Amino acid sequence: MRALRILLITAVILGGLFAIADRLAVNFAESEVAAKVRSSQGLSTEPEVSINGFPFLTQIASSELDDVQVRLGGVQASAGGHSVEVTEVAAELSGVRLDGFSSAVADRAMGSARISYADLGKSAPEGASVSYAGAERAAKGQVKVTGPAVELLEGAGFTIPAFAESALEGRTLTTYSTVSTTGGDTVRLRAEELPKLPVPGMDKTLRDAVDYDLKIDGLPSTIKLDKVTADEGGLRFSGVGTNVSLAG
Structure with a gap:
């Protein structure tokens, strides 16, 4: 024992x-x-x-x-x-x-x-800010993009004609962008619809101002991003x- x-x-x-x-x-x-x-x-x-x-x-x-x-x-x-x-x-x-x-x-x-949305705003084109679009739109993978009309257009390199300045001054533009992934390392924001503007040719410039890509650097190259979702805190992506x- x-x-x-x-x-x-x-x-x-x-x-x-x-x-x-x-x-x-x-x-x-x-x-x-x-x-x-x-x-x-x-x-x-x-x-x-x-x-x-x-x-x-x-x-x-x-x-x-x-x-x-x-x-x-x-x-x-x-x-x-x-x-x-x-x-x-x-x-x-x-x-x-x-x-x-x-x-x-x-x-x-x-x-x-x-x-986060704050960081998305930092990387957005000049004049644009990015925020939560609400539960219904977030479920569709959308975010809200806003900015002063004059600042957005001028930031995109568009010269605003004198006759249009008064119509645009003080006006805030709002679009809703769908977020997707491309190339395995890039998050893409593309506006679904654009607000109507009073000057012909502005639509393309506005799209150039609010549509942009975010390339993610630092992840192992063999991990390919294939999914992105939006919620109240920002974007979450995975691969x-x-x-x-x-x-x-």
Whole structure:
């Protein structure tokens, strides 16, 4: 009986030591992978990396991780020379194949991120601001784009004739733009309808003023954006990638 007790105590101690060693190993691995991701993706800050599953050491022995979560910082969107921060950037990777810690490739990755309306406004053409369009329009993937008529048109390079100035002065234009993705790394805003303006030729200029693209820089190139939704907080976009290089 005493021998059995000693055996059980020994097993508990060894199990505890294994668990400690396992957690130390996973913490080291997370730090190494984070450094590699930062370097390979050219990020301004080091991402947060979580390697899930227990035990970790058996995953290392097989050179494959079941589930890795990465939260990125320093991701930017750019449009017309303007640059804004993309927030809540995350990727969930499965089937991550390791080559030591020099490189890692995930069989599949699901990525997501968010841009606030304030940041959308910063990247919008001169004079335009972007805001929530309400629940009904947001369900259709639409946002509200507004701005002073004179500022919008002049910002787009249109010279307003003298006879039209009085009709446009103090007038605010409002359009509703549908948001979509294109090219796997770009969010596109396109106005569904344009307000009627008193001068022929203004419609095309107004469309040039309110329609624009946002290119997302910093996501792994193999994650292709394929979905974007609008809600009260801004735009949330997501995508899926295969054979995603995580490091190296």
